[in-house]
Amino acid sequence: MALTFSVQAECGVTRARAGLMTLPHYDVKTPVFMPVGTQGTMKGLLPEQLEDLDCEIILGNTYHLGNRPGTDVLKKVGGLHKFMAWNRALLTDSGGFQMVSLLKLAEITEEGVKFKSPYDGSEIMLTPEKSIEIQNCIGADIIMQLDDVVQTTFQDNDRIKEATERTSRWLDRCLKAHSRPLEQSIFPIVQGLLNSELRRQSAEEHMRKNVNGFAIGGLSGGEAKDDFWPMVSLGTEVLDTRRPRYLMGVGVAVDLVVCVALGVDMFDCVYPTRTARFGCALVKKGQLNLKQKQYETDLTPIDKDCSCSTCKTYTRAYIHCIVSVETVACHLISVHNIAFQMHLMRTMRENIINGTFVQFVKNFMSEVFPNYNYPTWIINSLKSVGINLCENYCSF
Amino acid sequence: MRFFTKKLSSGSERVGSMTGFLKTPSAVVETPTAALLTQGGSVVHLTADVLSRVFSDSKLLWVPLSNSAHLENGLKAQGKGVAQFAGLQEHFTCVTFQNMNEVTPSGHFEVDKVPLWTKHGKKMISADRYMDLMEVFKPDIILAIADSRMSLEEGYKRIAKSVDRTTKMLNTCVERYKVSKELQNSCLVGVVVGCAQSRKLEESLQHFLRHKDILGGVALSGLTDGTEESNDVPIDKLEAIFEKVSNALPKDILHVVEGCWNPAVILTAISYGWDVFDGSYAVKLSNLGHALILNFDVTRDMKSSYLLDLNDECYKDQFVPILESCECLACEKHTRAYIRHLLNTREMLASVLLSIHNLYHFDQMFYHARQHILTNTFEVYKKHIIKQYESYRSLKLEMDIAETEPDHSLQVKKKSKLVEEVTNNNYKVNCNNI
Ligand SMILES: [Zn+2]
Ligand SMILES: [Zn+2]
Numbered sequence: 079m080a081l082t083f084s085v086q087a088e089c090g091v092t093r094a095r096a097g098l099m100t101l102p103h104y105d106v107k108t109p110v111f112m113p114v115g116t117q118g119t120m121k122g123l124l125p126e127q128l129e130d131l132d133c134e135i136i137l138g139n140t141y142h143l144g145n146r147p148g149t150d151v152l153k154k155v156g157g158l159h160k161f162m163a164w165n166r167a168l169l170t171d172s173g174g175f176q177m178v179s180l181l182k183l184a185e186i187t188e189e190g191v192k193f194k195s196p197y198d199g200s201e202i203m204l205t206p207e208k209s210i211e212i213q214n215c216i217g218a219d220i221i222m223q224l225d226d227v228v229q230t231t232f233q234d235n236d237r238i239k240e241a242t243e244r245t246s247r248w249l250d251r252c253l254k255a256h257s258r259p260l261e262q263s264i265f266p267i268v269q270g271l272l273n274s275e276l277r278r279q280s281a282e283e284h285m286r287k288n289v290n291g292f293a294i295g296g297l298s299g300g301e302a303k304d305d306f307w308p309m310v311s312l313g314t315e316v317l318d319t320r321r322p323r324y325l326m327g328v329g330v331a332v333d334l335v336v337c338v339a340l341g342v343d344m345f346d347c348v349y350p351t352r353t354a355r356f357g358c359a360l361v362k363k364g365q366l367n368l369k370q371k372q373y374e375t376d377l378t379p380i381d382k383d384c385s386c387s388t389c390k391t392y393t394r395a396y397i398h399c400i401v402s403v404e405t406v407a408c409h410l411i412s413v414h415n416i417a418f419q420m421h422l423m424r425t426m427r428e429n430i431i432n433g434t435f436v437q438f439v440k441n442f443m444s445e446v447f448p449n450y451n452y453p454t455w456i457i458n459s460l461k462s463v464g465i466n467l468c469e470n471y472c473s474f
Numbered sequence: 475m476r477f478f479t480k481k482l483s484s485g486s487e488r489v490g491s492m493t494g495f496l497k498t499p500s501a502v503v504e505t506p507t508a509a510l511l512t513q514g515g516s517v518v519h520l521t522a523d524v525l526s527r528v529f530s531d532s533k534l535l536w537v538p539l540s541n542s543a544h545l546e547n548g549l550k551a552q553g554k555g556v557a558q559f560a561g562l563q564e565h566f567t568c569v570t571f572q573n574m575n576e577v578t579p580s581g582h583f584e585v586d587k588v589p590l591w592t593k594h595g596k597k598m599i600s601a602d603r604y605m606d607l608m609e610v611f612k613p614d615i616i617l618a619i620a621d622s623r624m625s626l627e628e629g630y631k632r633i634a635k636s637v638d639r640t641t642k643m644l645n646t647c648v649e650r651y652k653v654s655k656e657l658q659n660s661c662l663v664g665v666v667v668g669c670a671q672s673r674k675l676e677e678s679l680q681h682f683l684r685h686k687d688i689l690g691g692v693a694l695s696g697l698t699d700g701t702e703e704s705n706d707v708p709i710d711k712l713e714a715i716f717e718k719v720s721n722a723l724p725k726d727i728l729h730v731v732e733g734c735w736n737p738a739v740i741l742t743a744i745s746y747g748w749d750v751f752d753g754s755y756a757v758k759l760s761n762l763g764h765a766l767i768l769n770f771d772v773t774r775d776m777k778s779s780y781l782l783d784l785n786d787e788c789y790k791d792q793f794v795p796i797l798e799s800c801e802c803l804a805c806e807k808h809t810r811a812y813i814r815h816l817l818n819t820r821e822m823l824a825s826v827l828l829s830i831h832n833l834y835h836f837d838q839m840f841y842h843a844r845q846h847i848l849t850n851t852f853e854v855y856k857k858h859i860i861k862q863y864e865s866y867r868s869l870k871l872e873m874d875i876a877e878t879e880p881d882h883s884l885q886v887k888k889k890s891k892l893v894e895e896v897t898n899n900n901y902k903v904n905c906n907n908i
């Protein structure tokens with residue numbers, strides 16, 4: 079079996095659950111955050127550092143890896159795990175999203191995504207079959223179907239309908255082309271943008287397929303948060319509870335907490351490592367921009383409660399001195415930011431298992447919003463799964 | 475800090491140890507050694523966590539002010555010195571004025587000041603200001619401020635000025651050092667300049683000797699301006715200077731050579747009793763995407779083992795370590811193909827892995843030097859390493875000539891043959907090494 083998923087504990091009030099996802103390379107504890115290592119590396123960190131940070135599964139990008147080092151090299155070495163010396167689990171995307179977002183000239187037809195190579199200008203066609211062929215070669219534990227990507231804030235309903243239905247047709251082609259079903263699991267991607275009818279239809283169609291898990295895609299692309307959460311909720315409502323659900327492109331702390339409550343098991347986002355590059359360290363209340371002058375003589379660690387190697391050794395003052403000048407600063411903040419994400423997920427998991435998840439969510443939100451000025455989307459989304467934040471507020 | 479020479483062998487080369495560091499009195503740094511070059515107080519590309527995975531013992535850190543002067547305010551607030559501030563408290567620091575691994579603009583001198591070229595522009599620094607900074611940085615070793623960045627080709631006038639300025643500044647450093655409470659446990663090292671003009675060098679040496687009771691060491695500078703051409707001095711020219719300066723000075727002090735010198739120069743200097751080097755050569759290689767692959771086994775004759783340029787496409791499917799016999803973290807887990815991919819995609823991990831290997835391997839070169847000194851076989855080892863450097867150098871010259879070949883296909887053919895000679899030879903021999 080390429081994937082078995084067992085739910086170990088359920089929240090009881092919300093849809094949150096703690097699970098164990100057994101993959102060929104590693105047993106992954108959910109809910110899980112998956113840091114993104116685009117080109118077969120995680121922003122200057124060694125694989126042993128990622129292991130020390132408790133990363134159990136990381137992401138690679140098919141589009142980039144297919145270009146460099148290329149499938150020939152990956153085939154020869156026996157897959158990405160060996161190439162990058164990472165022995166735990168991997169997930170790859172389908173490459174379609176990158177193509178559409180990176181390459182303005184991409185053209186999508188029933189056959190696939192046609193685009194001009196940024197390397198030599200030649201015309202290339204990425205079909206569902208081709209995407210799976212590359213992903214089979216990369217050899218990640220979980221791989222993604224090629225989906226028809228439309229910008230999240232796109233309005234034309236005919237196009238959204240076409241994309242949603244095409245995504246389902248492409249899923250069949252992906253499953254058919256898959257040559258390593260015993261070692262790799264294809265996740266279908268629920269599409270439909272912000273149209274709940276299409277989304278429900280997409281999820282229901284995917285449910286009928288013989289797959290080991292699902293992804294919820296087409297969100298986190300600039301839509302209003304009030305539009306975002308109902309689509310997540312609809313996804314986790316329709317998709318069955320026996321298989322893991324992966325919400326693509328979400329990684330900000332409050333979003334993670336809300337979406338875990340809505341029943342999501344897996345997340346990925348470039349945010350913690352990208353923001354590190356700009357000198358920003360994640361803390362509960364948001365970020366510290368360590369470039370700011372106020373940290374020049376601040377002798378406290380980024381987060382006094384954090385046990386990462388950066389916070390144990392370095393002060394804000396020191397990182398301030400070298401931020402955006404030395405690569406070391408970027409490594410130090412990346413370590414902390416990944417530790418921050420991992421710690422948050424671990425804490426949620428423990429609270430789900432201990433039956434204290436609801437209280438955790440309330441405490442978490444009141445720390446992030448100390449004056450109880452909760453955004454409506456957070457109040458509404460949590461209310462939909464039985465957590466009343468205002469109750470807390472009224473008792474004061 | 476105290477320095478003892480432990481073993482004087484039949485030649486002038488010696489094994490010594492630095493000890494008595496204030497924070498970790500039991501720690502010892504054996505010499506000859508290369509310091510680890512830092513930028514902004516951190517070992518280039520490596521966090522304290524990663525560094526501790528590479529070296530389990532305490533190392534000497536080389537801290538040039540040109541890339542760390544901006545730590546001043548933070549250091550003042552913290553008050554415990556640069557090693558602690560940079561999270562490297564178990565290591566020792568040698569603070570210097572400049573980083574000879576960098577090329578800086580020339581000129582811009584004032585009577586009692588020398589220009590410090592930083593990322594934030596030029597700052598004119600006097601000896602007094604320098605010693606103020608030392609009281610904040612609190613290094614274990616202080617290289618006195620000097621006007622020493624010049625090649626051996628430099629004209630007489632400039633050299634005379636540099637000796638004058640260095641002399642004056644050393645006087646100030648010594649006066650400040652004598653009365654400084656903060657620097658009681660630091661070792662002050664005087665800088666000798668004027669190497670290109672024997673009369674001026676003599677003057678510099680005489681002046682150094684006037685302070686010999688205060689100074690714990692000598693640093694030889696003024697051999698290069700940091701440029702590639704200026705670093706490429708015929709070795710016999712340097713050899714004469716290493717010998718002359720070493721002979722003119724007391725034996726029991728620490729002997730330091732500043733500059734981005736290749737292994738052939740370093741081993742030559744060691745043979746005249748020089749103990750500490752700035753280690754910037756390893757950093758230079760890492761930043762170029764090169765990996766040093768010296769063979770330390772003197773019983774094996776290897777012609778073209780010296781370095782790999784991992785930018786080269788020929789490594790794209792070589793799934794073997796940089797150096798099969800190397801025990802560093804990078805070679806234990808990662809391949810040439812992977813590092814080549816990281817270089818090709820400009821990923822930061824390339825610099826991390828190359829730094830790990832090059833620093834480790836460079837350190838091993840010194841470890842083997844110490845072993846050979848102890849067993850009186852240093853001369854053989856020195857020749858063994860110099861031979862590798864020289865055959866690489868002639869190979870590289872051939873490659874540069876191939877580069878100018880007008881017929882492109884012929885050029886590619888010639889080059890690939892040379893590259894093949896380097897890579898295959900290495901790999902085979904290194905396999906045999908295990
Ligand atoms: Zn931390
Ligand atoms: Zn190595």
